[in-house]
Amino acid sequence: MPADTAAASADGRQGSLPLAGEPDIVQCRQTVRRLTQDLRFSLVDQTKMVTAASELSRNTVVYGGGGLMRWEVLSDGLRMGLRLHFEDQGPGIPDIEQALTDGWTSGKGMGMGLSGSRRLVNEFDIHSVVGQGTRVSITRWK
């Protein structure tokens, strides 16, 4: 899939969105809102997923130097879910434990981005290699 434009598979179950600059953070929120509405998430669950996406897409843009959000619709029996991956090829996070601590910030935010968004979702996974980049994956089930 090309990284420079938004794309979705024909069945609408997966897609991607470039996160190059600040306007893409707004775009990301709107995409995740639409996806959660399509999955008929409750209003509170929609808001949690959109807010987590806003925090993580900002990290990708500001700290990762830009990257990509990939999304996939999941089904597990009757359960439906949405998984989002935020990927960048930026500097990486040297100390993930520290970065996941409430109030820890590299200077520009309130330090709630990573730790806070972890509390808003059902599954949270982070993989980061210094000098290579970071991938944060979040999942919320309906």
Add this chain to the structure above:
Amino acid sequence: MERIPILQMGRTLLVTIQVDMQDRTAMALQDDLSTRIEQTGATGVLIDISALEMVDSFIGRMLASISGIAQVLDATTVVVGMRPAVAITLVELGLSLPGVRTALDVEKGMALLAQAARGAVRAR
């Protein structure tokens, strides 16, 4: 860049945020409000966020900064109309907006500002 309009009504500045703001729009609002408080001598700032479908840590920080700056400039800020789903999410995210006064709607927010202004006059 998009800018959020600021209306003046007596000694109160009114802001209604009706768009999904970019970060720089939020920063510009903070700067614009600070300037307008100083120019107008406003004693109250009312920020209506009833149209906002989400408040993340960036917007939360902006609301807290505006309240802090306004306070130093001798004005009271009240944030009104936060949606319940937004409030639930904000608290779970870890933000409780310390120092930010809130009211359920514009009417209650205006009453709160009027009360604060009366209190200030008595104190003088």
